[in-house]
Amino acid sequence: AQSVTQLGSHVSVSEGALVLLRCNYSSSVPPYLFWYVQYPNQGLQLLLKYTTGATLVKGINGFEAEFKKSETSFHLTKPSAHMSDAAEYFCAVSEPPLNTDKLIFGTGTRLQVFP
Amino acid sequence: EPEVTQTPSHQVTQMGQEVILRCVPISNHLYFYWYRQILGQKVEFLVSFYNNEISEKSEIFDDQFSVERPDGSNFTLKIRSTKLEDSAMYFCASSELGAQYGYTFGSGTRLTVV
Numbered sequence: 453a454q455s456v457t458q459l460g461s462h463v464s465v466s467e468g469a470l471v472l473l474r475c476n477y478s479s480s481v482p483p484y485l486f487w488y489v490q491y492p493n494q495g496l497q498l499l500l501k502y503t504t505g506a507t508l509v510k511g512i513n514g515f516e517a518e519f520k521k522s523e524t525s526f527h528l529t530k531p532s533a534h535m536s537d538a539a540e541y542f543c544a545v546s547e548p549p550l551n552t553d554k555l556i557f558g559t560g561t562r563l564q565v566f567p
Numbered sequence: 568e569p570e571v572t573q574t575p576s577h578q579v580t581q582m583g584q585e586v587i588l589r590c591v592p593i594s595n596h597l598y599f600y601w602y603r604q605i606l607g608q609k610v611e612f613l614v615s616f617y618n619n620e621i622s623e624k625s626e627i628f629d630d631q632f633s634v635e636r637p638d639g640s641n642f643t644l645k646i647r648s649t650k651l652e653d654s655a656m657y658f659c660a661s662s663e664l665g666a667q668y669g670y671t672f673g674s675g676t677r678l679t680v681v
Contacts, residue, residue: 495571495573495672495673496658496660496672498669501668542610548667554612555610560610
């Protein structure tokens with residue numbers, strides 16, 4: 453069965469510091485992997501996704517993530533945090549459409565950015 | 568940029584009452600979904616809908632729940648007899664070609680059952 457584990461429910465960084473949000477997954481087949489961001493009182497916005505091909509994927513707002521099959525990980529990074537990055541971040545996994553079309557979400561990581 | 572629109576943004580209802588949550592997906596999208604997020608918990612899949620029928624549903628989506636696309640533009644989630652534990656944020660999402668392309672989520676309806 454698919455599952456997603458996000459280590460750290462809260463992460464705090466200083467403005468300009470590296471952001472690293474961790475995500476590990478479990479899937480019986482090569483997965484599709486996603487990061488979503490949720491700003492207060494808003495819906496979930498797709499940051500980036502990995503389906504096939506290049507394992508380093510770039511998303512919006514300067515974020516990127518690397519799919520590492522050997523580590524079953526899909527960690528999200530950003531070289532330099534900005535105050536506007538403060539939000540809740542969700543990692544999600546899906547198996548290819550022939551198996552299922554639903555997303556399984558992690559429990560989320562709340563990112564705080566201090567000046 | 569195209570949006571998924573959900574109404575109302577907040578609904579309060581009494582236990583046992585029926586509620587209908589409304590969503591307008593992006594016009595050229597073919598796949599529709601409902602998810603929910605109980606306060607402080609993870610986002611959970613409820614149901615997916617394609618070609619005017621349910622394609623997949625979770626254990627949460629029991630006989631109290633139903634979905635409908637009544638007029639080709641709206642996509643609704645009905646809860647027939649609400650329970651306290653149905654209190655949650657409900658998100659509608661749509662996708663042009665399925666999960667691999669990512670979803671566009673609406674901003675959610677906060678349902679409070681009292």
